[in-house]
Every structure is written in C-alpha cells, then in structure tokens.
Amino acid sequence: MGFKFPSDEWVKEFARQINASKAYEESGKDWEGDWLFIVEADDAYPKTVYYFIGLSHGKSTDAAMIESESAREAQYSMRGSFTTWRKTIEGKLDPIQGLMTRKFKLKGNLAKVLRYPKSAKELVNCVGRVPTEFPG
Amino acid sequence: MWNFVSPRIVFGEGALDVLDELQGQRALIVTDTNMVRIGLVDKVKKHLAKAGIDVHVFDQVEPDPSVQTALQGAQMARDVQPDWIVGLGGGSPMDIAKTVWVLYERPDIEPAAIAPVGELGLRKKARLITIPTTSGTGAEATWGIVLTDTAEKRKMGLGHPENIADIAIVDPEMAAGMPSKLAADTGLDALVHAVEGYTCSWHTDLTDGLCLHATRLVFKYLPRAVSNGQDMEARERMHNAATCAGLGFGNAMASMAHAMGHSLGSAFHIPHGRAVGLFLPYTIEFFSSQAPERFAELAALAGYPNDGGEPAAREFARHIRDLCRQIGNPTTVSEMGIGRKDYEGQLDKLVDDALNDTQMVTALRAPSSEETRQIFLYAYEGRPIDF
Numbered sequence: 001m002g003f004k005f006p007s008d009e010w011v012k013e014f015a016r017q018i019n020a021s022k023a024y025e026e027s028g029k030d031w032e033g034d035w036l037f038i039v040e041a042d043d044a045y046p047k048t049v050y051y052f053i054g055l056s057h058g059k060s061t062d063a064a065m066i067e068s069e070s071a072r073e074a075q076y077s078m079r080g081s082f083t084t085w086r087k088t089i090e091g092k093l094d095p096i097q098g099l100m101t102r103k104f105k106l107k108g109n110l111a112k113v114l115r116y117p118k119s120a121k122e123l124v125n126c127v128g129r130v131p132t133e134f135p136g
Numbered sequence: 137m138w139n140f141v142s143p144r145i146v147f148g149e150g151a152l153d154v155l156d157e158l159q160g161q162r163a164l165i166v167t168d169t170n171m172v173r174i175g176l177v178d179k180v181k182k183h184l185a186k187a188g189i190d191v192h193v194f195d196q197v198e199p200d201p202s203v204q205t206a207l208q209g210a211q212m213a214r215d216v217q218p219d220w221i222v223g224l225g226g227g228s229p230m231d232i233a234k235t236v237w238v239l240y241e242r243p244d245i246e247p248a249a250i251a252p253v254g255e256l257g258l259r260k261k262a263r264l265i266t267i268p269t270t271s272g273t274g275a276e277a278t279w280g281i282v283l284t285d286t287a288e289k290r291k292m293g294l295g296h297p298e299n300i301a302d303i304a305i306v307d308p309e310m311a312a313g314m315p316s317k318l319a320a321d322t323g324l325d326a327l328v329h330a331v332e333g334y335t336c337s338w339h340t341d342l343t344d345g346l347c348l349h350a351t352r353l354v355f356k357y358l359p360r361a362v363s364n365g366q367d368m369e370a371r372e373r374m375h376n377a378a379t380c381a382g383l384g385f386g387n388a389m390a391s392m393a394h395a396m397g398h399s400l401g402s403a404f405h406i407p408h409g410r411a412v413g414l415f416l417p418y419t420i421e422f423f424s425s426q427a428p429e430r431f432a433e434l435a436a437l438a439g440y441p442n443d444g445g446e447p448a449a450r451e452f453a454r455h456i457r458d459l460c461r462q463i464g465n466p467t468t469v470s471e472m473g474i475g476r477k478d479y480e481g482q483l484d485k486l487v488d489d490a491l492n493d494t495q496m497v498t499a500l501r502a503p504s505s506e507e508t509r510q511i512f513l514y515a516y517e518g519r520p521i522d523f
Contacts, residue, residue, distance in 0.1 A: 026505060027491065096497055097338065100252045100297075101137050111248035114292070118491045121502065 002131035005089065006039055006049040006082075008065040010130060015053065015063035017126040024126060025058035028119035032056050033112070036069060036077040037085075045082035045135060058119075076108030088124070089132050095124055140342045140387045141297045143266070143277060145379060147306035149372070152267070154305060155183035162190045164218040166209055166233035167225050168197045176269055176310060180224055192216045194236070197229045200284045200291070200402060203247045206232050210239035213262075223266045223301070226322065227273030227408065230266045231281045234299045237264050247283060250294040258298045266301040269310045271361070271374040272322025272409050274329050274382020276304040284402055289485075291398040293494035306379050308372035316362050319374070320463040323358040324413030326350060326378040327456070328393050331416060333385030335423065335430050336498035346384035348437055353377035355438040355459065362463040392419040392503070395493035396512070399486045404474055414466055417453035418511055421521035424449035426500040453520070468518035479516055486512055 003010040018024050037051040052072040054061035066072050078095075080088075084103045087093035096117075098104040106113070113120070146154045163184050171177050172195050181191045194209045213221065213236050221240070223233025238250055241258050266276035279300040283292050314322070327350075333339060334347035354377050360370035396419070397412030420431055424446045431449035435442050440455050442448035457467045466472050469479060479486075487508045490496065503511065507523065514521055 023502075023504065094338070094497075097138065101139065102254070103137070106253055109249075110251045110253060111246060114248065114251055114294070114494065115492060117494050117497050121497055125502075 002133040005086070005132045005134055006045075006051075006065065010132065011051045011053065011063045011065055013130050014127060015060035017129045018055075018060040018123065021122060021126055024119060024122040027122050028055065028058040028116065031058070031116055031119055033076055033108070034072075034074040036072070036074040038069065038077060038079040039085050040079060040081045042081040042083050044086070076106070076113070078104055078106050080104040086134055089127055089130070091128055096120070138340060139297060141279060141300050142383055142387075143301040143304040145277065145304045145306060147376060147379065149308060151305050151307035152179070152183055152310070154303065155180065155265075156186040158184065158187040158189060158220065160187070160189050160219045162192065162216060162218045163220040163222055164213055164216050164236070165191060165193045165222045165224050166197060166236055167193065167195050167223075167229045169195050171195070171225050171229070171269065174313060177224065179310075180222065180267065189220065192218065197225065197232045199228055199407075200405065201228045201232045202284050202286045204286065206235040206239065206247050206283060209233075209236035210243070213237075213240035214243070217261075219262050221262050221264050223264065223275075224269065226268065226270040227275040227282070230268065230273065230275035231283065233264060233266065234279070234281050234295065234301075235283065237262060238296070238299050247294065248285070248292060250281060250296055250299070252279075252296050256296050256298045259302075263302040264299070265303045265305060267305045267307070267310060268375070268378065270314055270318060270322040271311050271371070271378040272325035274326065274378050274386060276301060276306060277379050277382035278386030280386060282398070289402050290489050291402045291493070293398075304379065306375055308368065308375045311375050312368065312371055314365070314371075316365060317464070319365070319371075320358070320362045320465050321407045321409035321413070322378070323354060323361060323374055323409070323463070324460065324465060325409030326374070326381045327354040327358070327459075328397075328409075328412040328416050329381035329385040329390060330354065330377075331420070331434060332391040332393060333381065333388045334434060335427055335500065336385075336389045336391040337500060338389040338498045340388060343384045343388040346380045347388075348434070350377045350381035350384060351434050352437045353380070358459065359462050389498040390495045392422070392490075392496060392499045394495040395490045395499075396486075396508075396515075398493050398495070399489040400469070402489070403482045403486060404472070404478075406472060410465060410472070413460060414469065414472070415515060417456045417467070418515045418521050420453040420456070421450055422503065422507075422511060423500045424453070450520070469512075469516040470518070476516065483509060483512060
C-alpha cells in the first residue's frame with residue numbers, strides 16, 4: 001500500500017525517508033534552508049497543494065501539507081504542475097532537467113543551491129523511495 | 137522535452153575571414169597574455185579592423201580562471217561598452233568571455249549564481265564570438281562555464297543556455313602552433329567529453345552521433361596530432377573533434393571523470409584535460425556494469441572489436457590507458473608527481489568537492505563517499521576499479 005499524493009501523509013513519509021538516508025545526512029550536513037514545494041493544479045489534479053519541508057544539517061526538521069504559500073516561511077520554493085511533480089516522483093523526469101526546461105520554477109539563493117547538487121540528488125532518491133499512489 | 141543549443145559554427149581553413157564582414161562598432165577580446173605574445177590576438181584584430189570595428193583587449197585570464205578575473209573583465213566591458221565580446225584561447229578565456237558577457241548585460245547577477253534556470257535576457261548589449269586555439273575544451277560550442285572559487289579552492293560548474301556563443305570560429309590555423317603536450321592534454325579532454333556525453337544519464341539521440349564520431353576521430357588522429365605537430369590533417373580533424381564533442385556533451389552533460397578532474401585540478405593545479413583524462417578509465421570501470429553496451433559501442437568505434445558486455449567496457453578503459461601512454465600522458469596520479477602524503481592530506485576535500493560537482497548529477501551509478509575515496513586511491517596507484 002502506498003501513500004496518496006498529494007497528502008500530508010505523503011510528505012511526512014518523504015521526511016521519514018530523508019531522515020533514514022545516510023547519504024542525505026552526509027551530503028546535506030552543511031545545508032540550512034527550508035523549502036516550499038508547490039504542486040500547481042492542472043488537468044490531472046484540480047487543486048494547488050503546498051508542502052513545507054524543513055531541512056537543516058542533513059535532517060528534515062518538519063514536513064507538512066499547508067494551506068497556502070504564506071502559511072509558513074521558507075527560504076526556497078520549487079513550483080511545478082501536478083503532472084510535472086508526478087513524473088518526477090515516478091522517476092520519469094530529472095528535476096534538474098525540469099528546472100532547466102522551466103517545467104519547474106525555483107525561487108531562492110541559486111548560488112547556494114548550486115553548491116549542493118549531491119544532496120539535491122539524494123532528496124530525489126528519497127522521493128523515489130516513497131511508495132506513492134496517484135489519484136485516478 | 138529537452139533543448140539542443142548551438143552557435144553558428146564557421147569551421148575549416150580560412151574560417152577567421154568571417155570576422156571581416158562582422159557588423160558592429162566595438163569588440164572586447166577576452167584572452168590571456170600568451171595569446172598576445174604569440175600573435176593570435178593581432179591576427180584577430182586585423183580581421184576585425186577590416187570590418188571597421190574598434191578593438192579592446194582584456195588579456196588577464198589565468199589558467200583555472202577565478203571569479204575575480206571575471207569581475208575585472210566585466211568592469212572593462214562596462215567601460216568599453218562593446219557590442220561584440222570575443223573569447224579567444226583555450227577553455228579559460230572562453231569561459232571568462234561568457235561570464236564577462238553575462239555580467240556586462242546583467243550586473244545584478246553574481247557569478248556563482250549563473251545557472252540554467254529562468255531567463256537571462258542576453259543580447260541586448262552585445263553578442264559573443266568564441267575562437268578556440270586549443271583542440272579539446274569544446275567551450276566554443278557549449279554554454280557551460282567553469283570558474284574557480286579561489287578562497288575555497290573549488291571549481292564551480294556554471295552557465296545558462298542563453299550564454300552560448302552566437303558564432304564559434306573553428307579555424308585549424310588558430311590551433312596549429314600548439315605544443316605537443318598541450319595537444320595531448322586538450323585532446324584527452326575532447327575524448328572525455330565524447331565518452332561522458334555518450335554514457336551519462338542525460339544523453340539523447342541528438343547528442344549520441346556527435347559523441348560517437350568525436351570518439352572515433354580522437355582515437356584515429358590524436359596520436360598523430362601529438363607526435364607530429366606539422367601533421368595538419370590530424371590537427372584539423374582534432375580541432376573538429378573537439379567541437380563535435382563539445383556540442384555532444386554540452387547538450388547532454390559530462391559526468392564523474394569531470395567531477396573528479398575538477399576536484400584534483402583545483403587542489404593540485406593539474407591541467408584540466410590531463411586530470412579528466414586520467415580519471416576516465418577508472419570511472420568507466422566503476423560504471424561498467426551499468427551501461428556495458430554503450431561502452432562496448434564506443435570501443436568498437438575506436439577500433440577495438442568486442443563481444444559486448446562488461447568485459448568490453450573494461451577493455452575500453454584499458455585502451456584509453458594505452459592511448460594516454462602512447463601520447464605521453466599519465467595513467468596514475470602518482471605519475472603526475474603528486475606525493476602520496478600530500479594527496480592523502482587532501483583526500484577529504486577531493487572527495488567532498490567531487491561529490492558536490494554539478495557534473496556528478498548524471499553519474500550512471502551514484503558513488504558513496506567511501507567509494508569515491510577508494511576510486512581516488514585506486515587512481516593514485518593505477519589499480520583498475522574492482523568494486
């Protein structure tokens with residue numbers, strides 16, 4: 001049985017996977033900065049969803065589905081359509097390629113993000129380890 | 137969905153003549169003092185003069201160029217207000233030319249944040265020409281930029297598709313005078329671009345052909361281009377190979393040999409092509425179980441028929457080591473003259489920098505810190521990777 005996406009349970013399982021990852025603990029040991037993941041409504045899903053993911057020194061400090069973009073403060077945000085997120089979770093789209101082709105839009109200190117490609121890659125691996133069920 | 141970006145490429149003997157009819161007022165040539173000394177800057181200036189273009193020169197680019205150098209060049213661009221920026225030299229001047237151009241047009245961006253995200257909005261003030269004088273970097277045909285953070289002794293992979301050159305002039309005469317050692321180092325860089333572009337996780341149908349052909353050209357012509365600097369056929373074909381490989385990997389990605397080479401190069405000031413060429417066979421062995429058929433195809437094209445599978449990939453690594461020996465390049469870190477104690481003293485940083493290099497994101501097999509450490513150690517001694 002998987003975790004429904006999008007849901008609060010899904011993002012909490014994502015955080016659990018992050019905290020179980022030795023590779024993320026190592027690669028993100030110097031990282032400080034919380035993220036908003038914004039899953040925008042599209043033809044495949046009717047409602048925009050907001051996730052807060054707290055990340056500090058190789059661990060996830062908090063993770064929750066929140067009401068709006070302004071409900072929690074975060075230094076970084078990544079925005080894409082439901083379909084783009086689905087492809088990423090299913091391993092069909094490399095999120096870095098998604099950013100380069102503007103399927104995802106990123107806000108925050110880009111120079112800092114660029115210093116942590118290994119931890120970004122490991123976060124993607126953690127997403128892939130969440131057993132996920134999609135609507136429809 | 138993906139993009140393939142390329143400059144207009146003018147290549148072959150006499151390609152520099154394209155400058156004679158360039159439309160514009162002022163050009164800023166971004167280069168190094170060696171290019172001035174050997175007369176290549178004057179050669180370009182003469183062509184630009186025919187076009188009636190006023191030429192200024194920024195010749196302060198150093199090997200492994202720094203952010204500070206890029207900032208100085210950008211200041212000169214703001215003073216001179218060029219409508220053309222010309223990157224002339226090896227990878228370093230061309231990378232600084234790209235950075236100067238971005239900072240000239242977008243002074244609000246810090247160099248470390250030049251990333252392939254969003255829009256830059258270039259080409260409002262100037263356009264870019266690249267003229268390679270070595271045969272390997274491929275920077276004339278890519279949008280990638282490598283700058284060194286001198287404070288942290290770390291190479292940064294930067295760039296945005298918009299900062300690709302408008303015109304790349306690939307004239308073999310500009311590289312004809314390369315010393316053999318430089319031809320060897322830069323030629324290996326072209327080989328690593330071709331192999332990594334073909335085998336990284338971002339390779340595509342549009343890049344594969346370029347990488348395959350570049351591999352074939354390097355194996356055929358690099359030994360000749362190194363052993364006889366007067367062999368103009370070999371020199372010209374290597375010049376073309378470098379651009380093919382640049383287009384190939386520049387529209388896919390490089391991979392782990394680049395990540396490790398950047399790391400070693402910034403710690404011990406090893407020329408880029410020599411460093412990445414040394415690591416390539418080790419990373420092929422590390423990846424051999426992941427995509428053996430692709431390495432086997434490359435081996436066959438390079439002139440080594442095989443039965444495919446992982447043994448063929450390992451054979452390909454061996455052939456690359458043979459090529460390195462044939463052109464007088466090292467196949468182990470110890471052969472580079474780096475002392476074991478110094479190397480081990482830097483090992484934590486070497487591993488950390490390699491793992492956090494942007495080229496690592498396309499690795500076929502994600503190495504752990506311990507695996508990366510072991511690969512560095514095996515490469516020191518020349519032991520084929522067996523894990």
